[in-house]
Amino acid sequence: MQTDVLAGLNPAQRDAVEHIEGPLLIIAGPGSGKTRVITHRIAYLVRVCGVSPYRIAAVTFTNKAAREMRERLDRLLGARAQELTAGTFHAFCASILRRDGQVIGLDRSFVIYDQEDQQSLIKRAMEEANIDPKRYPVGAILSVISKAKSELLEPAQYAATVKSYYEEIVLRVYERYQGMLNQSNALDFDDLILRVVRLFEQSPETLEKYRSRYLHLMVDEFQDTNVVQYALAKLIASKYRNICVVGDPDQSIYSWRNADIRNILSFKKDYPDTVVVNLGENYRSTKNILDTAQSLIKPNKARIERELWTSKGAGAPIIVKEAHTEEEEAQMVVDEVERLVKRENLHYSDCAVMYRINAQSRALEEACLRFGVPYRLIGGLRFYQRKEVKDVIAYLRVIQNPYDEVSLTRIINTPPRAIGSRTVEDATAWARGRSLPLYAGLQALVDARGDGVLNPRAVASVERFLLLMTGLREESAKLGAADLLDAVVERTGYRQYLMESSNDRGAEQWENVLELRGQAVEIEELAPEVGLEAFLEKVALVSDVDHLDQSKDALTLITLHQAKGLEFPVVFIVGMEEGLLPHARSRDDPAELEEERRLCYVGVTRAQQRLYLFRAFRRQMMGGSMAGVPSRFLQDIPPQLIATSTTAGTPTISGVTGRPSRGAAPVNGSASNQSAPMPSPLKAGDRVTHKQFGEGIVVNCVAAGTDHEVTVAFKSAAGVKRLLHSMAGLQKAG
DNA sequence: ATGTTTATTATTTTT
């Protein structure tokens, strides 16, 4: 039995699996078999050491990671795997709070607010506090509040740290915001963790219940934990001290979401008897790719030197290419993907294109569409953030918890039912004056016939709305989540509202609602008795990457951030330019630059066999066109790992030589410094023809390096295009 | 109360 759990593990992995007593820190390089170690360690605990799975908790950051862990354990442990606690920090905390939250005065039916809900609540808090959202952007305030919460600073504690006037403003908003959350019986993501920590602090009995249950605790992606999450982990492990954390400081890319790498250092301090295991053997990538990754990450100062190795061969060289424009860059990607599929016997799904910002996906999408390459775009407009999906969820939330003010104000006039912003404002003020929650305030106002603040028409509308909601709330007691959803979209007229809406997306929006319904059906099958509650929780704590179905054979388009934890035989990283990777916003902060470097490292280490690094000389950004300087990261790759290749029909420019200088940037490699642009080949008003787009008129023609950028308005559906003269093959017509 | 126009502003987003 023992041999079979340990079989196939390398010595370091085996050390990690067999070390089961006391604190353990596993530093897991990319592709080092981390998940394998975690799952085998759990299997070892259960099958060899006789620990009940019921007494083991494994915490991750994504549902996907949790699910994968579960699936693998199903194979290793069979049915017993079900007893294991495996989930995200947030899901774990939500279930603790549903069970034991009453101890700190939390109502069981609380709802969970996502970022959009938070923003709308903060906005209202600012309005009520008379703070100008122009001077103090909502997003910025929210991120400060979130940071405070992630450091265990509730308004009272935060108040003690306030030093600047700005923080004074934040404090004022924070206090109000938290008050409104409480009144709405709502928790934001940070609260989920924070409240559990407070629960454990305030109720030793509750803490005892959990810390004595969990003989073993494992934390995945430890480099991404924030202060609160680590505090929680310490509390859970405070009885038995069997805490195992797994992470890789070089893959820390979420510091902007308050992840704190220092937790790794704290861990060694908090647990001086920590055993550290280094997983350095990489099973994922070829030697060339791994060497590239290492040369990229090496320059980081705030880093512990570490070697990774592989027994794989060198493999294909890294391919670095330069395109003129982002369109050409996208086309080069697509061409190469096609070549790999046709000639190298690969599938589309073996390939992924990664980029720094979502806006970059557009050119790629267009190229895929044009050349008929099937693709799968991750992120972008996220399912659960779509208006129609959020609207329906808001109805369900109000049914579960009528105090949820964000959802209530969202749906009170959607579809339009003659309850305008004026009515809502007046009613809110009236309710505030009596310290009533909005929903109760509306009821009281109807009973008081408007009480002089609402006109009879408005009172009638509100009364009709309340009757509708009361009816639905009664239904909710007898209906499952899916049936309830049906009742909502029918009785509120939401379905009709979508179908008849003037925009042409109505049918598509309705499709999304149906997809949401499908998920309700799924949940009901799993947990029929807690239908609505389970559904809403799932919907709040689940992301889109979770639904990534690998079944369809398609090219994956994904941001570098989202790519963490994934792997592909072929990886393209596009936009290897200063200002994009590293992103311009990180330019002035060395710590942020190091994070950009880690982000690049994460991207590179996703590749198993082939890696392509592309950039464009010119890129459309914020309306204008920007000259792209090669990313400084390209300089750090040893030239011998790179294949110098030629783009068909275009001169190869060795833009990877010479450190990019700030300011005066050569647009076109070596040539541009000396040679003046060629004389203008075309001028505005010239008639031209293009072999693909047909006839057109030149709108503009400007020098771009040694080339010219020609803007042409085509007669065809192509419309106005910007083309490089050398590339476009424009024929001047009479 | 709702459709239209102007103004504004552009990373990343595990939960």
Add this chain to the structure above:
DNA sequence: TAATAAACAT
């Protein structure tokens, strides 16, 4: 450029 939000007019 293009998407979204606030201001505006109806």
